[in-house]
Amino acid sequence: MVMKQLAALAGVVALALALLEPAAAAGLKFSSNDLKSEKLLWRLYERWGKRYNVARKPAEKLRRFATFNETAHRVASRVQVAGQAPGLNIFADVTNEEFSRNFLCHMTTEQRNLTARPPRRGGNGTLPLPVSVNWRNKTCEGQPCLGPVKFMGSCGSCWAFAATGALESHRAIAGANYDDPVLLSEQELVDCDPRSKGCKGGLAVNAFQYVMKNGLATSTSYPYTGVGNGTCHANTTTRASLIMRGFERLPPHDKFQLLSAVTYGPVAVSIAVTTQDDITDFMDYDGGMYRGKCGTTCNHAMLLVGYGADYYILKNSYGRYWGDEGYLFLPRDRNCGMLNRGGSYPLMGQA
Structure with a gap:
């Protein structure tokens, strides 16, 4: 055995x-x-x-x-x-059972006492929005505004990758006073965020709360292992050059606020892409428009990085050998529960 x-x-x-x-x-x-x-x-x-x-x-x-x-x-x-x-x-x-056990993410129950600021973008829903937005194609001071697609391994840490992805992008968008782009440590969030449960689940908004108070290490000084052993090494690792003024939470079931927010930068969201009895559509996805089944309960965190006339673009944490080089194209007429929890994004300052 x-x-x-x-x-x-x-x-x-x-x-x-x-x-x-x-x-x-x-x-x-x-x-x-x-x-x-x-x-x-x-x-x-x-x-x-x-x-x-x-x-x-x-x-x-x-x-x-x-x-x-x-x-x-x-x-x-x-x-x-x-x-x-x-x-x-x-x-x-990979068998369905292996995928469910090792590669699905976990989401914890959302806490309502988070000290986020109310949404400040989007007006009353009457302002015109761009027909399309795609942060994959944008550069910030000559560097990509988006960090590379990463792989979370057999650890339910999608929430941490959605949070670092948003932080890395909004840091780049914030301005030229930062040094070269850095990759931030998901492992520190897995090990140290007291509001989350490491590989057993978490939320991007909890991660934002942690970073506001403690900063965050780079992935070089605090590398990812994909194992949550409960030992936090934040006090002995180099802090990244990162100024976070706060974060904002978008209201649920408000498509305009979500689209408006992503025009300013990527947004951490939760989706329900798998069901208890059938995960093969999401597991097998290899690009193009996702026409597979959706679940009913949000069970995966991703980073919304853009949209088109009839689809959303989401960055996943399965590496670039899944989906469209690590991205998911999701039809806007069946968003797999993405609007159920709204979304969140950090508010960054300049170094």
């Missing part, structure tokens, strides 16, 4: 390391011809492993081939956009 658990853990670690590799666009494309025989499927599996730099020992590879076979047929059976081939992402040989 212990050996099986160790083997399973080794597989998760191997997948985590693969997701940290330099990335290409997610979604290994294939055709129905690749599914016609077991031999062709094995070739596709080999190609998938090379694409995502996933190495399996022979026994585990044989066991996971059955899962890969199931995934490939499931993805191929979905209705594809005309002219677009089906694609496989980094999770193609």
